[in-house]
Amino acid sequence: MSETQYHATDRFEFVDEDVELLVEDTDLPRRLKNELYETIDDRGGMDLEAVEEVASAVESRYVNTRVDPLDPVGTVSAQSIGEPGTQMSVPYDEKVLVRRDGETDVTEIGSLIDGLMAVRESADVDGHEVTSGPEGMEVLSLRADERVEWKPLEQVSRHEAPEELLRFELESGRSIRATKAHSFVVQDDSGDIVPIAGDELAVGDELPVAGEYDARAGEADVSTLEAETALTDGGVVASKASQQSSIVGTASWDRIESIETVEPDHEYVYDFSVAGLETFTTAQGVVTHNTMNTFHYAGVAEIDVTQGLPRLIELVDARKTPDTPMMTVHLEDEYATERERAHEVVWKIEATKILALGDISTNVADMLVQIDLNPDTLAERWPTVDDVEAVAEEIASTIESALGVQTRQSGMLIEFGPEEPSYRDLLQLVEDLREIVFKGIEDVSRVVIRKEETEKGEEFVLYTEGSALGDVLDIEGVDASRATCNNIHEIYRNLGVEAAREAIIDETMNTLEEQGLDDVNVRHLMLVADIMTNDGEIESIGRHGISGSKDSVLARAAFEVTVSHLLDAAIHGEVDGLDGVTENVIVGKPIKLGTGDVDLRMNPGKGGSTD
């Protein structure tokens, strides 16, 4: 729609040609101009001066806040910040812009990546299939200085599609679909450019886009961009062939018109990983941002650990068991370097219950519980036993001793029933059966294995949900000198006070560091840990610990529950020697420290002249 075709005078009763000329003369977009007309109309017409005033006010507001297409807009500082999401990808038929040997092409991301996966070896990273990008293939990426640039495609990946996708429609008619956690970059209120998860975007937010969008073709025309840049860069009109310069222009911003959730219609969703700032551009010119760096958050959910103030309170209170007990287990020698050996240790630690091993069915007619074991799982979880039958026998005997029943076992089948035919007993047996731990440590419900860079080089480290340090230390392959847990009392029981003191320092420091308080001096925490472990056992700081067991009544009363302390002291006739700091502050005496601790006497008559 061209501007000259728009006749405001016909549409609005109180808008005459002079007003229209004035308004049309501004740099305002159509939407704002129309709103201006509407306002004028609503007021039943305004005189020309008022209109001019309003129009220029609106215009200056608009010009101040807008970002012109192809204008550099600040520095893109969209670095990877840990995205908590598990999936961040676009669906199969999202078209993307790629360039290969100088030929710009539009392709469906899905068919491109599926094709690559078929011919290349792909690695499995936490449920994501990852393979390297095709050689010489480049995608349009947003650079740190806001320019749009062709960058080599480093890696491509795909993973199973989630249940819902988001679909964004932009003001210019562009659209993009992505998983909820797929991140985009937006400008925040202060004009800084920040990454944002897809499901946090709202209507009205602006996304960076590249090129000019042709609504009919449904594709962005990046060629105009290239020509323009070539012109400004070298002053020469560039032909298609001169694509040496990889910078093709700057990004502009496009408002989101609507957001809706859609169902994915393909099995997988896909992702590109690009060197540098990890963004790529779809065929419609929408720039999206991705971070392969956060893959360790994907697929395998992180172990949930209490953090922040609640954790700090937990530590200082010296709770018997933390809210979320966990262990960090380092391994020895070949267990630390070979995935299979490391897994052996995992199965020795993680509690294996019957549900993981096979299917349970209850046969009410014969009053039998039947277990159909899965031989593959048995072989996996008992890697050191060659014969799966032997494992099945072991399981059967474990059941016998745990439930006190006779079992019949043949091959992968185990059956048993209550002594007397009783429906209730049968169900009770199934209930009890589910609780039996066949292998591993009962308290450890889950083990996450992760490859990490440590002082000993790259090695596998186990993180467990639930802790039983004493049991873990005895397991073969566990490096007892580096195994820790977050339960201070467990460390105290197994390794002694000194270890517990060390653990308190480490845990409090880590908790503070996670909250960005890494400049707290360790000595403060060492002091706390020293006080807590001073008696040779762990004591909490609060009312029931250190502060509650002080000798001085006044010091105790100053901490908490003042009245009851004073009352009890009065009843028992306690005496306060006023030795501590708190007591002396309360009674208004100088404290017995430094200058306050000097006992000064004057010798009258002795002084006077120097002899």
Added chain:
Amino acid sequence: MMSTQRYNRYEKARIIGARALQIAHGAPVLIETDQTQPILIAAEEYDAGVLPFTVNRGQHT
């Protein structure tokens, strides 16, 4: 005798402080000085070793 005794910084601060208070309350100054502030006069008296104070270290060191 006085100059042979060594005071630590807390004792020194306390002595000068106590003496400055006396001077401020009108005690006769024990030395010739150009100073006018009690604390500075006290400091000079301390340096001259004329102050009639002893520190009782009794129970500790």
